[in-house]
Amino acid sequence: MNATPDTPVSEQKGAQVATEIDRLRVVGKPLDGHLPDVHPRDAWTDRKLHYNLVNPNNRRKFKVIVVGTGLSGAGAAAALGELGYDVDVFSFHDVPRRAHSIAAQGGINSPRARKVDNDSIDRFVKDTVKGGDYRGREEDAYRLGEEGIRVINHMQAIGAAFAREYGGQLATRSFGGVQVSRTYYTRGQTGQQLELAAAHALSRQVAAGTCKLHSRQEMLDLIVKDGRAQGIVVRDLVTGKVRAQTAHAVILCTGGYGNIYYKATLAKNSNATAIWRAYKRGAYFANPCFVQIHPTALPLMSKWQSKKTLMSESLRNDGRIWAPRKKQDDRDPNTIPEEERFYFLEERYPAFGNLVPRDVASRNIRERIDAGYGVGPLHNAVYLDFRTGIERLGVKLIRERYSNLFNMYEELTGEDPYKTPMRIAPSVHFTMGGLWTDYDQMTSIPGLFIGGEAGWAYHGANRLGANSLLSGCVDGWFTLPYAVPNYLAGLLGQAALDPGDQAVRDTVKYVQDGIDHLLSIDGTYGPDHFHEQLGAILDRYASVSRDPEGLATAIGEIRKLREEFWRDVKVVGEGDRLNQELETAGRVADYLELGELLCIDALDRDESAGAHFRTDHEIDGEAKRDDEDWCFCSAWEYPGDPSARPIRNFEPLTFRAVPLQQRNYK
């Protein structure tokens, strides 16, 4: 495990680390986020006013590619299709509705401020910026809040049935990190209803002919010519055919990279390939080390368990988290007397108790497990106990509040949580890092735009629950449709890149060669084997807490593993047909590079911030930010070779509306 929080780090060690990091990366240049020169509050209004427009008659002359059909991808494609652009949409799924946005359960924030609980856009921004531990842009948060107001209207109009009060008004509830009630929801399936509505709106455009849907196709490279993104290369997952599609602009809405940890709450197919290959073509990768570890997932129960399942954070409202005071205590939890239970969150954080933010809860749970107090057959969990809640509120009320979650738990574990405490453990959930974008959601490659979790915007070093569904919807429906046309307007009169162009042929060949190479290695172990080992390294050294020595070790181990992969991976089957091993192999190859960058970023970021908790930067077990030296976004630039030192550029962050202050939950 990592060093315990009280391990002293000598100055000598610090100096060693400084030398170490200089061997691993190069410091680059400050970046311009292209922010409007006005108060953050007025930024979006100002920017919209200065955006160039495309005449409705000219819009069909512009081809736009959207990759991904989650909330942001389906939204962006449908919105641009509605406006009249010629849109090609790519998804590796059979149909758009499968995108993983569908699994986000909790709710969607919207600062509509319809109640008298004192909500406002300014308060939304404050919560978002603080929730992100001051490592995101204020201007982005304002844009999110402003457009976020009308998202609810739109999503309900296209078919999402939101929860309603008895008389018919929209219902809201409160969510973690927020003291007002601004979360709109649909039972425990908000993501599903939003995703279905968005996918159906996209279907409407497909039927209308404005959007062309290419399903079961995976993006494997980005075509860059004259310094602009002008197309993508995809593999047809059924026929194996590799081909190119060109366009005036490319939008990636391909989700987060949390599956790099092997076992995460993400869907099995979620991966980083699209953004990673764009990184290797020149898009900067922002803050890869900011990975959210959610406290209440189900623990691993067997060797063959394929992923982790999330239990909603809302359970912490009425459930009490504890671990036995005795190590390896395998008694039936109901027989463990009160004085032998350690309610560690309540004891350590009396003000917030079980409702401390996600990063704090995860760290404390992990600390108990690593210290040997874990419960369950694999001693890898703690209890989330509803006994007191049931005594206080009665089974009926608990059932009303959480029955769908309790049923899910019982379905998965075969245990009845009304009678036996749930077993929970932290799990990787949401990635706050992603491709760097400027205020116009454009990456460092002109013509390449990002929506949703694939980018770095809004979430900083931490995430505010229920803001991620909002950012997916807002990016897709309401901000990319302004920013992308502004870029396209400058290309009027230019045709999309000729599919026969040398740049297109070269990129297709590069991808095909890569596939052929993977198939030719004929080693000993399948790609999954390497993924599992990479996950174990990251989980050990770059999870809820990190220390410089551990991260340096991880980098070495990942390099060794990557070398082994390219020497000894075995990809059975052929390339010219459906081959899931081949798909996995390509994704794992990318993870083996991204994993190293993630650790370099964590080692480089010599502070603690939100989910990035460095044991050498803490006060009383709390994350200690260093605003003087680290108040910026790290945007990594590919050096042209996986073995060369990546270049860390940086965009300084300034806070005018929400002054910097330390988070403290004690």
Place this chain on the structure above:
Amino acid sequence: MRLILEVWRQDGPDAEGSFETHEINDATPEMSLLELLDRLNHQLVEDDQDPVAFESDCREGICGTCGLDVNGVPHGPEDNVPACGQHVRSFSDGQTVRFTPFRAKSFPVVRDLIVDRTGLDRIIQAGGTISVDAGTAPDADTLLVTHDDAERALDFAACIGCGACVSACPNGAAYLYTGAKLSHLALIPHGKEERAKRARSMITQMQHEFGPCSQIGECALACPANIPLVAIAAVNRERLRAGFKKGKPN
């Protein structure tokens, strides 16, 4: 636990298929049936054999990607549970578990256990949508939807689009799916405007690709989202209603 796995192998839509038999010796009760297939594939890759192609994604019952027949039953032995939520504990030591792709004429096999379910999406494209462009929606609070109507709409909107209802039906009908979509949209304010037009176009498309309903009800037993059986009645009701509205916009 020891289990005998009989798995359908088929190279492509036009290829001949056949069963392959494998044995798993270290199955455990808490494994899901998809994890059992993962285990099998691991074994196959170790032996340099082609792993079984099957689909899954979220593995928590919401994305609708997984879907296969287990011993002839869509998703597996437990009613109203998707394949990712079905567990080895439903079987006993030494038992044979037979995996076949969803069985329906309108779901051609892509490879092994993967089928093409895009026919369901074509029903949506035919009109299962609401004509509202981004930016044109009125304030959602000005259109009242009672709590009960919203809840009823959600009962139908819960459909995960897995296609188990089609596989369960002896006729390969898509009435439960189509009825769920029609009912959901008929219960919310914006959806009501296009109700008749939608019913006509969706039902025509459905009949074009899928079989007729004989009201047996297997579909509702297989449905992982517990879509109520009344959804199948909604198809005929919406069609009849649309007939009365002929010549009128709605």
